[in-house]
Amino acid sequence: MPGTSDRLAEVHTRLKARHRAEREGYPQPLSLRVHRSLSWLGRAGQEVEDPDMRFILLWISFNAAYAAELGGLRLSAREEVATYFDRLCRLDEGQRIYATVWNRFPQEIRLMLDNRYVFAPFWQHHNGEPGYADWEARLGAEKTRILAALRRRDTSLVLRLLFERLYVLRNQLVHGGATWNGSVNRAQVRDGAAILGTLLPIFLELMMDHPNEDWGRPYYPVIDS
Template identity: 55%
Template sequence: MGLRAHRAISWIGRAEACDEDDDARFIFLWIAFNAAYADEREFQAFPQGERAAFLDFFGRLVALDKDRRIYRAIWQRFSGPLRLLMENRYVFNPFWQHHNGIDGFEDWEDRFKTSARAFAQAFQGGDTARVLSFVFDRLYVLRNQLVHGGSTWNSGVNRAQVRDGASILGFLMPVFVDLMMDHPTNDWGKPFYPVIE
């Protein structure tokens, strides 16, 4: 856990130095997220996939969050940006699968509506872990757009989603790391690339 926290904090610090560069800030915060949650076991024979790994991590964090810091962030500070993110088709993976000609995604609009309803139910029901899972599904698409060169740096297009994504991650990542540090004996998984002498 110490190595995870140390690495995540280092990337959070780097993100904070980005000032107005939301693209870089988002990428550095995503690296911090990877440092905090990613488990080496995911890369063994039968990986469970990103979505399941996210949900597992969020479930553990929410269970430990007795002061409900994550809950308050979602419902008080970021309810507007989260709803806008969920209503944005440009960070919905099936939208891009369809527009990239991949079979089986002709119904992306129905999936989008179904996802929006499921998110609204989780949001209204106070299911913090599930809300985070929906949000990070969208942020993962944004991450892919940035990291894989599917976006222009500092572009005038879709700036709100990058800015909001960086703000959401910028607030949540320190909370996630604090919760991990408050519970150092929990099994946070084996970190990638341990320090080997």
């Protein structure tokens, strides 16, 4: 998808210029978070022919944007993501996330949410973990939950469920559970990269639009030696 990568490179250039112009007015944790995320976003924009690598780079960019050290209270990754999405959707007065989820990628998102191969309990059962023999019932229950969220246009919940699927896809790639450029997971990798490449710039813009929000301290801050 050359057009996607070309667009991503252009968006990165624009956001990087904005960050440079405004960063003196940002809290240092936010500036570092945006700087790191943009660095990986820019590298992802260079990947025209390799959707596997583009997806991995975009996922690192997402991690840089949201993952935080929350004082003495260490939330689970799922709780962190839920909090992050709730905040973004609350601040999204221009409905940019809403338009992406409901207008630009509705079919791709529905297919991703319906795909058992990116549904964690499916793999937990097939890897012999006890307690997941009912993965089909779990998938059916989640479909009901998804349909209810779709009817309510609950963008934050749809994002959470979508990124749980994308996280499974991330694990397949990063932990060697898939073949590079393999034939069996092309659609979800391609769609996942396209979705991430469109949503991430919106997330970063919203963060820069609201620098006084508490976006959390990066878990790995810069330490002066």
